[in-house]
Amino acid sequence: MTTLRFLGAAGTVTGSRHLLDAGTARVMVDCGLFQGTRALRDRNWAKLPIAARDVDSVILTHGHIDHCGYLPRFVADGFQGPVRATADTAALVSIVLPDSARLQEEEAAHANEQGYSKHAPALPLYDTEDAERALELLRVMPHGDRREVAPGITATLATAGHILGSSTVRVELGGTSVVFSGDLGRPSHPLLLPPAPVGEADWIVVESTYGDRHHDEVSDAAGLLDTIVRTVARGGTVVIPAFAVDRTEILLYHLDRMAELGELPDVPIYVDSPMALAALRVYRAAVRARSAEIRPDVAEDPTPFLEGRLREIRSVEESKALTATDQPKVIIAASGMATGGRVVHHLARFLEDPRSSVVLVGYQAAGTRGQLLLAGARELKMLGRYVRVRADVVNLPAFSVHADADEIIGWLRTSSRRPKGVFLVHGEPGPARVLADRIEDELDWTAVIPHMDEIVRL
Ligand SMILES: [Zn+2]
Structure with missing residues (x-):
């Protein structure tokens, strides 16, 4: 049985973690940190419902912390790699993770000084050494190369136009295919080329940050x-x-x-x-x-x-x-x-x-x-x-370097056929709902907002 599980960015804009399970092997697309309110940040400390060592491979869509910032903790918990990403994503992740580790260490030190932690002593979510170990697992995978990322699971990265190195990911497993938008750039990004078309996909996982918004201007x-x-x-x-x-x-x-x-x-x-x-x-x-x-x-x-x-x-x-x-x-x-x-x-x-x-x-x-x-x-x-x-x-x-609602719909329209379903992630409940309704009305596709930890059969 092939399944997709939403371990983060479900009903919220951070903590992107999507687990594909082919029965024989497992791949996680993004391994991000929750950010924002205390309740969200506390989720970074929650035990995952899966064992990190059971995941064969991680694929990163891009180097933003809400997509890669959980990786050092995941490694500390037993994940052994590899982590696939484009060269530019790998370069940015190599800047972002050590910085995040330093912030975690500072926060723990501060909590100990002030004595406000529930734990004594307060520990960082991860430290610099964990971040270094995570970076050692990075393996570069260029846009356009179709590669086996775990036994029986292949992946292809394509340009997402969001930040340098950012990618959409097409994963093929168990006779089905899933395309993840990652974070989708605006076609008018002044530096980067627009996102690549969806192409062939049985399922699409799409971000919905600005699912209810229209950016009036090409630029401000x-x-x-x-x-x-x-x-x-x-x-x-x-x-x-x-x-x-x-x-x-x-x-x-x-x-x-x-x-x-x-x-x-x-x-x-x-x-x-x-x-x-x-x-x-x-x-x-x-x-x-x-x-x-x-x-x-x-x-x-x-x-x-x-x-x-x-x-x-x-x-x-x-x-x-x-x-x-x-x-x-x-x-x-x-x-x-x-x-x-x-x-x-x-x-x-x-x-x-x-x-x-x-x-x-x-x-x-x-x-x-x-x-x-x-x-x-x-x-x-x-x-x-x-x-x-x-x-x-x-x-x-x-x-903003996120596509607005029309731009997301425009990207979905580049799918070469009607997918079996679209999952909306990486959005607050309001915007995700508005976008889901538009996808149902304008494209006549099944659009679902998964909830945290939900498992769906593909
Ligand atoms: Zn991003």
């Missing part, structure tokens, strides 16, 4: 420029909480275009995140190598990311000095939902400054500071105290 570049010009004119600072991987590159690409056209005000532009800067190096290398995923017009430009003007902040001291300066500037810093990272220090300072602006450029999950800001919070708790929100809060969602 005009809105960003407008915000920078306005903020600089009143002597303020623009703070942009950005996901370290891909969003930073998209922002820099747009700023680069503005600078070339002479539109960008003459203020310093900073990226304050060692992880974002490491990811930027991977993007620069892909552009230089004219990677097949990169849009040809981008590959024509040897320096598309504001090189020469961009100021890169690495040390904590430099970061603190940057928070302290009063001169107009643009700061791009992680994390994207303002849940942690250096952006918190900048927000604690500049949210109280009515001359300044905070620009939200992506999905803000429930329970995050980003979402509270979006909802119009008048004050936010950060670093243990309440901060008044007096800065301009600007929402520019079209910078």
Whole structure:
């Protein structure tokens, strides 16, 4: 019997883990961390209903933490590999996992200092050594190569256009086939080519982050420029909480275009995140190598990311000095939902400054500071105290690297036949429901929102 089990990203946008079981062998597509509210994060500690050592292979769709961040724990629990991914995904995962391990270690150390953990001593979900062991299991699998990933199970990766190296995955097992969208990019991604067609699929597992949304604009570049010009004119600072991987590159690409056209005000532009800067190096290398995923017009430009003007902040001291300066500037810093990272220090300072602006450029999950800001919070708790929100809060969602509802439907339409069913994952219940109804109405396909730990027979 061939089954598919949803071990995460069911009714929520994080913790992607999908288990395919052919009876004789098992493959997991993505091995992500739950993020957001405390209740969600607690799920990372829950015992899986399967034994990690019984899984033969993991396939990663891309290097975002909610798709790969559980891997070190999975390895610590007995998974022995291999982990298949594209070369660029492997490069990004090699940046993201050690950073995640460091954060886990810091959180445990902090809990021990403050004595607020239920456990004594508090332990990290995983440590740097677990992350290193996970990285040793990575095996590169290029887009387009059909490979046996476990006995009797083959997989093929194709471009997903979401972040560099991102993939849709087609898995064939037990006489059936399943195509996973992973996270689906927007066809208008300024750097990456659009997602590859679905092709032949018996079953489709599709993300639904923006299942109820329509991005009006192809890009919010005009809105960003407008915000920078306005903020600089009143002597303020623009703070942009950005996901370290891909969003930073998209922002820099747009700023680069503005600078070339002479539109960008003459203020310093900073990226304050060692992880974002490491990811930027991977993007620069892909552009230089004219990677097949990169849009040809981008590959024509040897320096598309504001090189020469961009100021890169690495040390904590430099970061603190940057928070302290009063001169107009643009700061791009992680994390994207303002849940942690250096952006918190900048927000604690500049949210109280009515001359300044905070620009939200992506999905803000429930329970995050980003979402509270979006909802119009008048004050936010950060670093243990309440901060008044007096800065301009600007929402520019079209910078999202997730397809909107029409774009998801458009991708599903590239299926060469009617699948037996579509499973909607990676979405809050509301958006997933709206998208499921559209798939039923517009495509006349069976569309199901699986619940956590549900098993379906293929
Ligand atoms: Zn993603």
